[in-house]
């Protein structure tokens with residue numbers, strides 16, 4: 001069978017965790033292929049709420065194997081905290097979770113470096129999650145990284161070499177820190193990692209494909225945060241796009257099946273960087289309030305704005321999206337009208353193409369559609385959709401050239417409507 005990929009098409013937090021959980025019954029393996037604890041994937045079901053950082057969102061359902069793939073960066077301390085929280089709630093994990101030996105380790109000093117680089121950037125800072133993501137991927141690419149498999153042999157020596165190098169850089173930045181506390185939690189985390197099966201996940205996943213198993217790859221972040229195609233430099237440090245699933249799991253491009261592209265009925269962003277459709281008025285405040293747009297982990301308020309079809313078309317193209325998923329439709333329930341950005345005006349000229357540099361200033365060209373003014377949260381089937389909502393779906397499908405197959409009308413697993421095949 002193939003590997004289906006589910007990806008965020010905006011600036012992250014589209015609702016990937018919720019939908020992966022909904023789709024899990026149709027898969028045997030659920031995998032993460034990039035990013036790390038910068039992610040916060042929220043799942044709600046049966047009155048419980050969980051936020052996952054590094055663990056795939058298939059973890060709550062029995063009979064599935066969840067894999068942290070080679071493209072992920074893993075912080076042992078945060079991993080242990082995540083495991084502890086899930087085990088307290090009674091979920092058996094050791095059988096369900098396996099970790100690639102090739103996944104890179106986020107060291108305590110990577111987190112310190114992240115903080116040092118951000119503070120040195122001053123007003124130009126990225127607004128990172130502070131989890132050491134950039135410095136860890138930097139070490140991976142510059143061939144200085146430590147991998148999960150390294151913890152099995154002579155680890156102390158390798159760790160010392162890496163941290164000494166990091167300490168020298170921190171000195172250059174005059175960055176003050178206290179490493180002891182961080183290291184204590186980190187080494188406890190290493191012991192926690194050792195409780196799980198550490199595997200060559202590329203073999204595991206390819207064998208699964210060969211034997212007819214179905215694999216779902218769960219993206220983290222979103223296309224607009226991709227290191228190559230996002231709003232550089234205000235991006236994360238990995239390839240969040242579909243191609244990232246090939247390198248982050250070791251599967252061939254021809255093994256990719258469906259590509260699910262997920263987006264909100266509007267748009268949000270956390271951290272710094274350009275956001276053409278951002279609203280600074282009470283409409284934006286209302287979206288934040290109704291949509292509870294505050295970071296799943298950090299609690300940072302998310303910036304809110306209208307859906308951006310220039311950016312979405314670009315994301316559909318880069319990822320080869322075959323099916324769209326629209327989230328948080330219910331957040332728009334109270335709006336009289338809904339706007340959508342169909343083009344940008346740059347230097348007085350209109351363009352529908354995503355530009356080289358959004359930082360040069362792109363003014364959104366907006367169209368207005370009637371709102372549906374209906375409570376969508378209890379709907380069970382698309383037959384109940386109001387006319388204006390159907391018109392919004394058709395408008396988006398026309399603009400993006402891909403069908404919207406799933407519509408989410410609330411945070412709970414049950415508030416999900418799968419649309420009929422034509």
Ligand code: GDP
Pocket residue numbers: 008012013014015016017018039040041042043044290291296327328329330331408409410411412
């Ligand atoms: P992810 O990072 O893509 O998994 O998304 P997050 O979990 O960071 O953010 C999505 C937020 O929206 C979470 O708080 C979800 O519980 C919530 N959510 C997901 N789908 C819906 C929906 O359809 N309606 C509403 N109101 N909330 C939703």
Ligand code: IMO
Pocket residue numbers: 008011012013014038039040041126127128129130131132133134219220221222225234235236237270271272
């Ligand atoms: P999920 O998977 C939203 C943003 C940060 C910052 C930039 C770089 O939950 O959608 P990093 O710590 O990665 O170096 O930060 O990327 N960012 C996210 N924004 N959702 C995420 O993940 C994010 N992960 C990183 O806010 O702007």
Ligand code: MG
Pocket residue numbers: 012013014039040041042296
């Ligand atoms: Mg999130």
